[in-house]
Amino acid sequence: MTQQKAICHHEFGRPLEVLRLEDVKQAEPQVGEVRVRLLAATINPSDYGMIAGSYGRLRELPAVAGREGVGVVEAIGRGVTRVGVGARVRFPEAGAWQETACMPAANLLLVPADVPIEQAAFSFINPPTAYCLLQKMVDLAPGSWVVQNAGNSTVGLAVIQMAKTMGFKTISQVRRGELIAPLKALGADHVVIEGSGWAKQLKELTGGEPIQLALNSIGGESASDQIKALGEGGTQVTFGGMVGDLVRFPTRFLIFNDVRLVGFWWDQWCQKAGSQGLNQVMSAVYGMMRDGTLKLPVEATYSFAEYEAAIKHDQQPRLGKVLLKP
Template sequence: MRSAIYSQFGTPLKVLTIEDRPVPEPGPGEVRIRMAMAAIHNHDLLTIEGKYGSLPALPAVAGTEATGTVDALGEGVTHLKIGQRVAVSGKGTWADYYLASAAMAVPLPDSIHDTAAAQLISMPLSALTLLDFVGAEKGDWLIQNAANGAVGKTLAMFAKKRGIRVVNLVRRDDAVSELADLGIEDVVSTTQEGWRETVRAITGGAPIKAGVDGVGGPASGELVSTLGDNGLLVSFGLMSGQPMQLSASDMIFKQATVKGFWLAKIAPTLPVEKLKSMIGEIVESVAKGEVELTVSDVFDLSDVAKAAAAAGETGRKGKVLIRG
């Protein structure tokens, strides 16, 4: 089978190659998936570059999320059947076949297309978990940067359903209309002078409870400057590649708190029923069209290096996907 392999860490365009590997056999509690479409996430690219929080032994097959059909059942798996269409994260999803935990496989309704199913779990689950992580309740104000990213868009959509207000910061003027087309409101471009005044006008001066920072660098301090007293800043990503830059006066006088968020650490601590409920909410919301998972481009698995390069470009309007 075709597999996207990297034998050293580095720039995906340079280190990713397509190699022929044996089709894997599922172990107890596992399923083998015939990959139909896989997502390229930022954490996938960081992993290939050797910059992520957990790294695989090399050589490794790239990718962590995909959708497809169940091709083989491991010992003890009785709730799934061969040919069933599922979305499930796993290791080495950028391949014709991959293995995953059967317990985490999500059966898909026909109303969810492969382009949405390929990115159904990781980013939307991060968004929902973030809303709980910051303790957001109906009527609260939040603020986030990188609002046109996958997590940012889904967070705004889920927050709207829950009556939580979100100020959505973007770094491109044209991203304002992009989000508006998705029904996302209260979008502010930080390239505009006086954008903080715009934020205050949107909130009517109401205190902002928490900020979600996916950028780092000076943008971290910008978020803190908008928070109310005892506000919380959550570090979720580092798109700028720069260390967080925070104002001591804002931190001291606002009595602000900074926390890090990594779903890989938090998800295992969630009660099983809570996790099932959140995934059920995601499936239902996407199936009904209440949450839209956008796509920028789709590449064939054979063009995986080009796909990874495209996923690393700025200004995308959605996920880059790989077709099996």
């Protein structure tokens, strides 16, 4: 029986309190299945939600943590013809922070071999979310203005780069002045500091043009500032809640400005759009990763044995993803 390392939790709670690096049994691929070996996994805010038991979809305990990673097919079960050994794929969703996992070959998401491994590792959640936020929520004409908070998050960096390619203009809210220059270098039109009263300078920022789309992954004051800044008929899409604070704003914006407030969840979007919708979005993302119009930074890489240091690093101010490699 082959053993392998996995970062597991037996109860819901804070990651540094409940996670353990354990030896678990390596599975053999059954009929129609493949075994995938992890190349690199990501740490995402939603991993913390799943570990804490507060996310929209939870695993049965005990569970292997981690939702996102890229791997390579290393063994195939009987009857598998769709892929061969060596194919690069999304690591099985049933816990990406482990060395290998098995899954039905029919459900594999294939990754083009010419996409760099570090980019592929975080290609499955944040870039497609950014793409859908810009392309699937409202019809934006070229030149439209988009405002977003957490401009330095991975979704935020993808929004900046994709918006540039798609011909939209962006205002990105951030918490630290040192982020202004790097975000502008990636193509941000304006970068503003949270809580600085930036919305009062809206006319100067957009030249009087309305903001049609606001992207909110924070909540609280940051989200209400966006609602007040939206132009008539504008839409705010909430897709994250990094701060649990309530969003308070005068209801006049709904009545007199016809502002719309909606939500987005990638997992649910995938279920509704089916494999055709998913493939369209992923091929657009991989197209941009291949031609370099989308390049997301890696902040640091840690081994499984260093997972506590990786999580501590992830929870510090940063610009880029923290990766885990077995």
